[in-house]
Amino acid sequence: MPHFKTVGLVMRPGSHHSDETLGQVLDILSRHEIDIILDERILAAEIGCISDGCDVSRLPRAALETLGRRCDMVIVIGGDGSMLGAARTLCLTGTPVLGINRGRVGFLTDISTADLELRLEEILSGTYVAEHRFLLDAFIMREGRVVSCAHALNDVVLHSGQVARMVEFTLFIDDQFVYRQRADGLIVATPTGSTAYALSAGGPMLHPSLEAMVLVPMFPHVLSNRPLVIGAASKVSLRIEHGPDPAPQLSCDGQTRLVLQPGDRIDIIRKPQRLVLLHPQSHDYFDSCRSKLGWSSSTQECP
Structure with a gap:
């Protein structure tokens, strides 16, 4: 049985550069036979994306509030701005949220497209770190x-x-x-x-x-x-x-x-409510600071 049975997908309207990422996520979820619900703002005609294993035009759509109630996890494709908009609603239901970075910085959406399949497979199997942000x-x-x-x-x-x-x-x-x-x-x-x-x-x-x-x-x-x-x-x-x-x-x-x-x-x-933010098991806050803020990246082992 999959760790998450129903997954919601959120993507900023008009974000054409995220089409490929959305298709990749749909393929992975379809292979696991996970039920998918799209944010109602995602239009099939707009994104023009039909993945190998999933016809986007046939997927159910719902408002963000409904995604929070019906989904075991919501995946946000975009930058931190997309995550902020989703987080304020999804925190009300305590729905775990995973961010895939298509923005510029990505402190909140920390999964890169380069290792998307590996990290998403891990998380779907239940291998992840959950943070509770107020x-x-x-x-x-x-x-x-x-x-x-x-x-x-x-x-x-x-x-x-x-x-x-x-x-x-x-x-x-x-x-x-x-x-x-x-x-x-x-x-x-x-x-x-x-x-x-x-x-x-x-x-x-x-x-x-x-x-x-x-x-x-x-x-x-x-x-x-x-x-x-x-x-x-x-x-x-x-x-x-x-x-x-x-x-x-x-x-x-x-x-x-x-x-x-x-x-x-x-x-x-x-x-009172908190955002449940999911990260890959390998997530390292200070590594994020080094890569996103331009800190020194020389490797040092703890003495």
Whole structure:
């Protein structure tokens, strides 16, 4: 019996360069007699892909939420952006997610097309490493009630919405006053997101196993302001004091944007549900850092 009986496939719409990879995945799954459900955004006419063992046009399709409920695993073909979009939904059902990299960096989608067949065969047989990554919930409070909410695997970012314009905000951690700040914004990142936007803004890298968040100011008006690492169980609250016109914004994973008003409070907390991320047995976080961030690659054995 296969370790996974039903597998969902997700691919970014219009991603023509992933056709070949999709066909290869379909062939492997078909050989194992695994039931396949496609993300409803994948159109047979668009991808033009009919694999040797599977006619794409005949495969059932479903929304991402349904894939999470019906599948034992979901495979995301694309870059980290594709994974971020899928992860925010699939974490709600705890469905394991596997990423095949067709993007540029691929911290989350870490299986390369070069060894796709080998790694996918291993995972289908039950040989893999499962990681549980936490996400963030962001709630916008206005006049004492929640007016908007969004979720993020990488980061929640308060920003002015304009180039070279500042927003003034007050930061509280667990309802304790930290500081009042004028800056281009503030990045609140998970360990997963610490290697993304937060890293480019000068923040530290957090190992994925850590239960922590990092707060990284963006071009603060006070030079002594530095990134701050806090526990993941903490509640981060931001109160908008003054902002540019048009209004400042809150961005989640760079894919969801919410408009703010002076006086709004943003509460950011750890999400109860977690993303179950699958890796090959040979997965090595520091090897990923070396290859994707250009670290020294000389091999050294532990003394």
